[in-house]
Amino acid sequence: MERCNAIFAGAAGAIFLIAGSIAPAAAQSKPFFEGKTLTMVNNYPAGGASDTEGRIFARHLSRHIAGNPTIVFKNVAGAGGLTGFNWLGEVAKPDGLTASFYTWNPLLQIVEDPALRVPFDKFEFVAGLSPPVVAFIRKDVTPGINSPADFLKARDFKIAGLSDVAVHDVRNRLALDLLLGPVYGNVTGFRGFAPMFKAIQQNEVQFSASSIPGYRGKVVPTMVETGIVIPVFHFEISNPDGTFTASPDVPNIPTYLDLYQMKYGKGSKPTGIKWEALKLLNTLYTNLLRTVFMPPGSPKEAVDALDAAFSSVVKDPEFLAEYEKVVKAPPQMISGDAGRKVIANLSNVKPELVSFFKQYVADARK
């Protein structure tokens, strides 16, 4: 009897042991997103460039996510995109079921703007997009601009901006300061790129810059082809080793450094604190214009699954056909690891650069 009990107990224990090791394995083999709904959020109102791009991704992404979740796309807009980030950091649950498709402003963290309540490097980074940005100017700016080389003599014009602390604006100003000097005025307050483009057509302002979707979608047909503006340079891609690469998407438009060397001699490069500041912003913004984040503390499994999906979807012919039809350029994807290295720059900004940025932004307000 006792022997039977012992055998029985041993068998039961073995069964439990085996079941215990199988059950977690069975649970692990089920994809994280299976049977779930992923909510993707954009930080600008519906219909804008980033919203449209995000929705294209949302339509095709589910096929590439293990578990094929349902994807719902929403907008949390306001305060120049900041409301979306504060919402993602403070309201959205870190359960792996919410991801952003945002345009970010890393300068807010550098200058320690109190409006940004959760630093960008606290979010879980998934993936990003880096379309090139093209700068353009009205042809009738003194002394007349008919080629990028003419731009080097430009003076007495106004540049259009979103706000004093927008990375788009600060980067433009730094670039012009280094290239041309104080020959321009700064007009901020435009609520988006559409009002900026209208103001350029009205000659209220004369210079701006736009990413490829906006440039090809709106600037080229309404202003380049009609002879109002001319593209003068594009911001190059900053490589991890500190070198710069021209974007393959705009082969006929010189890079910023091409223009600099046209003016100051072959091989020359800017120097000084403004150049360090421009390099940092270029690294952060050109390499990572659109960002896919998850709330701080989201499960790694979800982050990795989504990262893999983004890397996969950009090779999907059906997705590419729709994306290029709408955006007029192929997607330049940045994977999770590469993007995290870019974002890591935010944690290592030298104190003198922080002081410089704060002063530079404050000076624009005077």
Add this chain to the structure above:
Amino acid sequence: MLDAALAGLLLVVQWPAIGYLILGVTIGLYFGAMPGLSGLVGLAILLPFTFGMDSGSAFALLLGMFAVTTTSDTIASVLLGIPGTVSSQATVLDGYPMAVRGEAARAFGAAFTVSALGGVIGALFLGLSIPIVRPLILSFASPEFFLLGVLGLTMVGSLSGGSIVKGMLAAVLGLMLSMIGYAEMGAIARYHFGFTYLLDGVPLIPLVLGLFAVPEILDLAIRGSSISRVPPDRTRGGITRGIRDAFRHKWLVLRCSAIGIYVGMLPGLGGAIVDWVAYGHAVQSAGDKSRFGKGDVRGVIAPETANNAMKGGALIPTVAFGIPGSAPMALILGALTIQGLTPGPQMLTTELYVTFGLVWILVIANILGAGVLMLCATQISRVTFIRGHLIIPAVVLFVFMGAWMSSNAIGDWVALLVFGLLGYLMKQGGLPRPPVILGFILGPIMENALFITNQAYGPTGWLLRPVCLVLVLLVTGTLAYSLYGRRRERKRPASMAAAKTEGDDSIVSLTLVSAITVLFVYTTARAFDWYIDAAMFPIAIGVPAIALALLALYQDARANYRVLSGNSLSSAWRNSSSTLKDLPAVAHFFLLMLGILGLTMLAGQRVALPLFILLYLRLWGRCGWVFAIAYALIGWLFLQFMFDQVVHVMWYPSFLED
């Protein structure tokens, strides 16, 4: 050109595009009729569905929906005194008094007819004018936009309500409310009093619904009668009379179509002021102005024509120049992008047939939408004769959920009730509410325009721009004409009794104006602590605001002095204040509203709102259990289907659900 026009027509009338057009019109009629929903919400919901559609179907769905929201928005404006969309505020001034007089059907007949006419005229103008309007659109830059805002506020301030001073005061109050939250010009949070919810500013929909809907619901609940104070057998004229009115005033319709088209073309501003400009024109061009604001059918015809014609005008900068003038137009622009179309010269050359397709969609949708509503108008107008207690639960549900759509936060409902209380007091005190909304909408536009103007043109040089000079003259002329008109009206003997929809409680008015004066002093003083970018507009507005407030205070003090002369304060209050008489009922109703809030936090909206319906019908409406339960069940089903499955609203994470 003819080929393109015919190709455009084919694009729209073939299957499945025509099916999507009918679907879009159906959805648009619904979204326009429901306060809190709008064409913008409809576009945002429908836009994702257009991925993968052909161009004809995509635009038939989107534009078909959008074209008719300003046709069906008349329903709430006339029946309930709640603007169905922000473009139908002016319609409330005369539409609601017509309903109170039992002439809702007549108002609908006129409104739907002119909506169709205005929409078609606007669409035809779109098709004919794109090649030639570019100089007009581009001549309105930031300085002109600022002055257009001033003109819009001047018109609405002087046209709505009995006192120009109070009208302008209400407009400035709206401007001040618009400055709550982060200033776009700099990272300073203004006037948020430490509330995180206010950092993003006051949301528009809870403000509109609070100011307009809550007082009207309260009024209905307290009176306990129907909307119409005239029984059905004593009403004069139905739909056919309204249709005859529309054709009798055909020249007004033509002129207001032109106003809608030209003002609608102005990116950023047109939609906010078009109904007021049209209304103002109707008043100023009328021989007999005595009935405006009391149920004059021209006060319905003018704005309803213009706000439909505006749609065609608004498409011009969007399609031809890629300049969206409003949030809905930005979505239309997004739709163009999704279809691989590029706004600009292409839309006038290689893609001209698509442009004509848009024109045909507007034409067909406006005729279809107006036709459908005309068929239902008589039945819809009978709502005015139904006991108010039976309508209120449904209206409360729509109003609360409409407010919730703003930011899906409990703050939306708090804002709804706070502004509801303000709206109630304004109504009792005779302070007009439409200028508050217009000031609120125009505030950011004007502040932004002034900010850019100052940087691009300097502090004063822009005033000499030709269009600016014309606008300054128009502002001065509007004010002078209104003052002259008021003087003449005071000399005119009292005519027939008008439908009284606004109060004239002088003590409430004095209290409110005093509070507003203190508020303006505080907001202006506070602005001096900020740097110039964030402070410029509050100070620029604050100084004239304080002057206006003091003038209104003086007027109210004089009015109350006459009341108090010969009476003690308490007896004067009792005699003159209808507000005091209604106070227990008002408090009771607001407690019910707060109950919705509290129960939502405990158990969620899908419990709180149906339970409110049940309790209201039992306690206030004295209805039977079966009826009350059935009504509550329908309310619950509506929440589940429309807001959960279709709109995908984010529900409040209640305590019990958590």
